[in-house]
Amino acid sequence: MSAVLELAEVTVRRGEATLLDRVSWVVREGERWILLGANGAGKTTLLQIAAAQLHPTSGAVGLLGELLGTVDVFELRPRIGVSSAAVAERIPRNETVRDLVLSASYAVLGRWREEYDDVDHARADALLREVGVMKLADRTFGTLSEGERKRVQIARALMTDPELLLLDEPAAGLDLGGREDLVSTLSVLAYDPSSPATVLVSHHVEEIPPGFTHVIMLRDGRVVAEGPIDDTLSAETLSATFGMPLTLDHHDDGRYAARRKLRRG
Numbered sequence: 001m002s003a004v005l006e007l008a009e010v011t012v013r014r015g016e017a018t019l020l021d022r023v024s025w026v027v028r029e030g031e032r033w034i035l036l037g038a039n040g041a042g043k044t045t046l047l048q049i050a051a052a053q054l055h056p057t058s059g060a061v062g063l064l065g066e067l068l069g070t071v072d073v074f075e076l077r078p079r080i081g082v083s084s085a086a087v088a089e090r091i092p093r094n095e096t097v098r099d100l101v102l103s104a105s106y107a108v109l110g111r112w113r114e115e116y117d118d119v120d121h122a123r124a125d126a127l128l129r130e131v132g133v134m135k136l137a138d139r140t141f142g143t144l145s146e147g148e149r150k151r152v153q154i155a156r157a158l159m160t161d162p163e164l165l166l167l168d169e170p171a172a173g174l175d176l177g178g179r180e181d182l183v184s185t186l187s188v189l190a191y192d193p194s195s196p197a198t199v200l201v202s203h204h205v206e207e208i209p210p211g212f213t214h215v216i217m218l219r220d221g222r223v224v225a226e227g228p229i230d231d232t233l234s235a236e237t238l239s240a241t242f243g244m245p246l247t248l249d250h251h252d253d254g255r256y257a258a259r260r261k262l263r264r265g
């Protein structure tokens with residue numbers, strides 16, 4: 001499988017602060033990655049690099065077969081689907097859900113289109129169905145619950161048929177039911193072979209959808225561990241990532257759970 005994203009010794013500095021420290025990472029077609037780390041570990045910074053929104057201070061970034069810095073990022077960005085709080089803030093509250101998903105393709109084409117083709121409508125409806133919000137198609141974005149908004153954002157990010165899908169904390173702010181529903185939806189996407197290579201940022205192993213294949217774990221801008229999830233995610237690597245002794249359970253249904261290790265005696 002060819003590489004969709006390739007970082008070699010990527011460092012990002014802002015003044016005295018080192019946000020990312022010599023990060024090397026390869027994401028290939030068909031892979032579904034979890035990017036795990038505590039608050040301030042550098043996850044959003046790493047995702048911004050993957051989205052061609054940030055250039056590293058040093059190191060090299062290969063993205064969709066191009067070398068960042070030698071290519072027009074405005075040509076690269078439409079090939080990357082992003083769902084994040086920053087993107088959500090720019091979504092107009094008074095637009096209908098169907099129009100929001102449809103207009104993702106319009107924004108990418110960068111030209112005025114008052115009419116969409118039947119194929120665009122069919123794709124938007126298929127995506128709304130896939131993420132479980134077809135019944136909300138005629139509602140305005142502003143009237144949706146937080147969980148419903150997250151699903152619509154994912155459908156919108158997928159509308160342009162991206163080669164890389166980046167999801168920054170999609171479960172943040174959801175209640176238990178909302179989180180569980182979203183994890184199921186992301187698991188369906190993960191198992192769908194037509195889904196793009198995906199990177200999902202999270203603080204919580206409980207949010208890892210079954211079907212995700214790889215994990216990269218960050219602490220203070222450095223990679224603690226990275227690789228296939230079954231070989232990489234362990235109580236040891238998780239404890240090192242979050243800086244406290246943790247236990248990790250891997251359940252039969254593919255879900256994970258972690259908690260602080262209690263001292264005995």
Ligand SMILES: Nc1ncnc2c1ncn2[C@@H]1O[C@H](COP(=O)(O)OP(=O)(O)OP(=O)(O)O)[C@@H](O)[C@H]1O
Nearest residue numbers: 014015017019037038039040041042043044045046
């Ligand atoms: N312009 C800047 N100057 C100095 N430090 C910065 C700057 N931007 C971000 N940082 C710091 O870099 C670190 C990494 O930030 P980043 O947003 O990537 O972390 P994160 O893992 O996404 O955190 P969270 O889980 O809280 O969203 C943080 O400590 C942040 O305060």
